[in-house]
Amino acid sequence: xxxxxxxxxxxxxxxxxxxxxxxxxxxxxxxxxxxxxxxxxxxxxxxxxxxxxxxxxxxxxxxxxxxxxxxxxxxxxxxxxxxxxxxxxxxxxxxxxxxxxxxxxxxxxxxxxxxxxxxxxxxxxxxxxxxxxxxxxxxxxxxxxxxxxxxxxxxxxxxxxxxxxxxxxxxxxxxxxxxxxxxxxxxxxxxxxxxxxxxxxxxxxxxxxxxxxxxxxxxxxxxxxxxxxxxxxxxxxxxxxxxxxxxxxxxxxxxxxxxxxxxxxxxxxxxxxxxxxxxxxxxxxxxxxxxxxxxxxxxxxxxxxxxxxxx
Amino acid sequence: xxxxxxxxxxxxxxxxxxxxxxxxxxxxxxxxxxxxxxxxxxxxxxxxxxxxxxxxxxxxxxxxxxxxxxxxxxxxxxxxxxxxxxxxxxxxxxxxxxxxxxxxxxxxxxxxxxxxxxxxxxxxxxxxxxxxxxxxxxxxxxxxxxxxxxxxxxxxxxxxxxxxxxxxxxxxxxxxxxxxxxxxxxxxxxxxxxxxxxxxxxxxxxxxxxxxxxxxxxxxxxxxxxxxxxxxxxxxxxxxxxxxxxxxxxxxxxxxxxxxxxxxxxxxxxxxxxxxxxxxxxxxxxxxxxxxxxxxxxxxxxxxxxxxxxx
Numbered sequence: 021x022x023x024x025x026x027x028x029x030x031x032x033x034x035x036x037x038x039x040x041x042x043x044x045x046x047x048x049x050x051x052x053x054x055x056x057x058x059x060x061x062x063x064x065x066x067x068x069x070x071x072x073x074x075x076x077x078x079x080x081x082x083x084x085x086x087x088x089x090x091x092x093x094x095x096x097x098x099x100x101x102x103x104x105x106x107x108x109x110x111x112x113x114x115x116x117x118x119x120x121x122x123x124x125x126x127x128x129x130x131x132x133x134x135x136x137x138x139x140x141x142x143x144x145x146x147x148x149x150x151x152x153x154x155x156x157x158x159x160x161x162x163x164x165x166x167x168x169x170x171x172x173x174x175x176x177x178x179x180x181x182x183x184x185x186x187x188x189x190x191x192x193x194x195x196x197x198x199x200x201x202x203x204x205x206x207x208x209x210x211x212x213x214x215x216x217x218x219x220x221x222x223x224x225x226x227x228x229x230x231x232x233x234x235x236x237x238x239x240x241x242x243x244x245x246x247x248x249x250x251x252x253x254x255x256x257x258x259x260x261x262x263x264x265x266x267x268x269x270x271x272x273x274x275x276x277x278x279x280x281x282x283x284x285x286x287x288x289x290x291x292x293x294x295x296x297x298x299x300x301x302x303x304x305x306x307x308x309x310x311x312x313x314x315x316x317x318x319x320x321x322x323x324x325x326x327x328x329x330x331x
Numbered sequence: 332x333x334x335x336x337x338x339x340x341x342x343x344x345x346x347x348x349x350x351x352x353x354x355x356x357x358x359x360x361x362x363x364x365x366x367x368x369x370x371x372x373x374x375x376x377x378x379x380x381x382x383x384x385x386x387x388x389x390x391x392x393x394x395x396x397x398x399x400x401x402x403x404x405x406x407x408x409x410x411x412x413x414x415x416x417x418x419x420x421x422x423x424x425x426x427x428x429x430x431x432x433x434x435x436x437x438x439x440x441x442x443x444x445x446x447x448x449x450x451x452x453x454x455x456x457x458x459x460x461x462x463x464x465x466x467x468x469x470x471x472x473x474x475x476x477x478x479x480x481x482x483x484x485x486x487x488x489x490x491x492x493x494x495x496x497x498x499x500x501x502x503x504x505x506x507x508x509x510x511x512x513x514x515x516x517x518x519x520x521x522x523x524x525x526x527x528x529x530x531x532x533x534x535x536x537x538x539x540x541x542x543x544x545x546x547x548x549x550x551x552x553x554x555x556x557x558x559x560x561x562x563x564x565x566x567x568x569x570x571x572x573x574x575x576x577x578x579x580x581x582x583x584x585x586x587x588x589x590x591x592x593x594x595x596x597x598x599x600x601x602x603x604x605x606x607x608x609x610x611x612x613x614x615x616x617x618x619x620x621x622x623x624x625x626x627x628x629x630x631x632x633x634x635x636x637x638x639x640x641x642x
Contacts (some may be wrong), residue, residue: 061498067506070498121464126456146509151459153432153467154498160471161493164486174485182472185383187372187465190522195378198457225564 039317041325045088048101052087052112053079055105059162073143073151074158078116081134081271085223085326086111089250090229092318093243096309099233103167107177107228110163114185115221117155120148122194128280135271156185169234177231184224193217197282205283211252213283218258219251226250226319228284245308250323253301257327259284260294269331302327342559354400354638357410362389363398363423366416370473377570384454384462385469389427392445392582396637397533400561401540404554407620410544414478417502418539425496425531428466431459433505439591446582457554467496480545489538489544495535503527508593516594522563524594529569537630537639538559549622556619561634564612568638570595571605580642613638 056078063072087108094104123130123138124145130138140148163181168174172182184190193216200213230240261269262277263286277284285294305323309316357377367389374383398419405415416443434441434449441449451459474492479485495501504527511524537558541551572580573588574597588595596605616634 051463065499067498067503067510069510070502070506074498117464121460124457124460126460147506148434149435149437150502150506150509153428153463154502156464156467157497157502161497164489164493174489178471178475178485178489180476182468186468186472187378188376189386190337191381191461191465191468192378195381195458195461198461199378199380328545 039321041318041321044092044318044321045084048091048108049084050089051091051101051105051117052084052108054111056112059106059109059165060158069143069147070150070154073139073147074154075255076142077120077133077139077151078113078155080136082112082116084112084324085254086115086225089222089247089319089322090225090232092316092322093226093229093235094233095229096243096312096316096319097230097233097235097239099169099229103169104232106166107181107232108225110159110166110181111221111225111228113155113159113162114181114190117152117159118185118190118194118221120152120155124148126192127198130273131274132273133271159185164231169232171234171236172231177228180224180228180231180331181233184220189216189220193220200283202281203283205288207285207288210283210285210288214252214255215248218255220246222251222254223247242308242311246305246319246323247306249301249305250326253298253305253323254299254326256285256294256301257329259286260291260298261331263291263328265330271331298327344581350632352629352632355403355629355632356395358483359399359402359419360395362393362402362412363419363476366420367423370420370476371416371469380454380458381461381465384450384458385465387453388431388444388450389424389463389466391447393423393427395423396565397426397536398632400533400633401536401543403627403633404537404540404546407545407554407627407630408541408544408546408550410480410540410546414480415540415543417473417477418492418543420534421470421477421492422471422532422536422539423443424466424470425492425501428463428470429496429501429505429532431466435459438505438509439587441584441587443584466596470496477543480543481580482545483542488539488567491535491539491542495531500527500531503567504531511594513592514594517600518596518599521596521599525563526559529566530559531638533562533565534558553619553622557616557634558617560612561637562617564616564634565637567596567605567609567612568640570597571602571609572642574602576641582642583639590602609638 055060060075061071061073065071090108090111091101091104118132120139122128123133131141132138139151160178163178166177193213196213197217211282223244226243227240261276262284285297303324306320309319371385372382372384376382401419401422402412402415418461430444431450433439434444435451442452450462471489474489477488504524507524508528534555537554538551541554573586573595596608613634617631620630
């Protein structure tokens, strides 16, 4: 928590205009990286290949957006960083496993991710599949170590994580994405994919953060609406960046969606309308935070930051 | 539980000689199949591909050995079938996911399993990877629905499942197996693989069964030793069957280990010594059951059955 204390004693944390997002992101990323390093077996633990492969992707420079959302939601509900950290780390393990498997030749067949070779390009397909499996399993081991808040059971949190990651959400999105390749999709069908592939886990991140802070039912509902809208906006922006940015700017192959004949928001509704949709979703996310009466500056700043991001 | 009641009113369930293993297996398999069918999204749930793929492998005629061990351990500790069922189903989901991923071209590259085409031969590699991921995730969702016994927390049970399935056990075994192909392994190295790839999840099955029945520490220790020895015996017998049985008898490709240049007990110590090792391990498993004073007839019968199996 020491990293979270403000260097500017006179600054009020509830005034969004003065909220230092960079400081919040630096602090939460450092805490998450330290905790992940502690939770995972070391790279010298036998069999070393699997632990090196797990760590390779987990520490490949991910932006830790989901953990930041989790910690920000906990803060908005009056919780501590320490209380939310295991859940933030669990979500990041799920996210990383999904990227490793998505990049496989049988899926998106990607050679680069975050400017580095993808897991299977370094360790081979067999180990990459197992590294994904191991990170998915590790997520539940880590989540099971979170402290129990009075209002929620451990089961609530395990179920939350399992459902967001399961065949009705995260995996459903990946399946629909795989099956949609080369087909002409409607905006509704694309929204179905994005809501499951991206929005579900982002929403889960903020919900788990709130739960770790023993949030009220009203706050949990607010976080859910916030997470869903920010999550969908996040993916619409991803679609926009794929057509407007270079590979070097993105750290992954740009223009890939178009070449893979994947449906994107810009392809269906155009670039300008896609931007309007992302802005509208972000506004909805902001509106959802009303029950926090200005005491969710980190969530507000994150939503704004995600809308304006360039990679 | 009604299926578990004996048709022979005069039979004492603590007399192993009269214990009807076939009836126990039929009853536990029926209960597990029904429960799995309930826990899993239906084959018509969207996206249907993933649910059809998950169900294809989950209902491909597996012998349900791990669930049977789980239910038998619960019975030995005075628990109910209903209490152990979610954990028995969770373990079977983990087992099935591991088979789907093991069969992939990047791993063992197998076309047949239990006499049927492997998952990726029917649904393609991408969906097979996702079906494995989804079953692994589903396992935790199911396990999280088990009732909490007084002596153990839900976390104890989630951690038990996650650890047995993680990078230090089930996945460690698969990694070592993959890396050992074509190399000359010592008996010690082969034992390392078998203990992780097979023994860990079998041991977890009986431990979870015991925990669901609120077992004592002494009984949990006994079940652990039983599970480890039965698990290792199980894999040694698998090695023996691979060289002595035909593909038709096994329902999967026979002689595969030899052709894949995989180390096996018969290759390292010979067929006769392999049989002696399997018998010795089974005896150790029996000895471990002493604290149950004859009240673990299903576990005894299962150990004996696994030693003598032909497929």
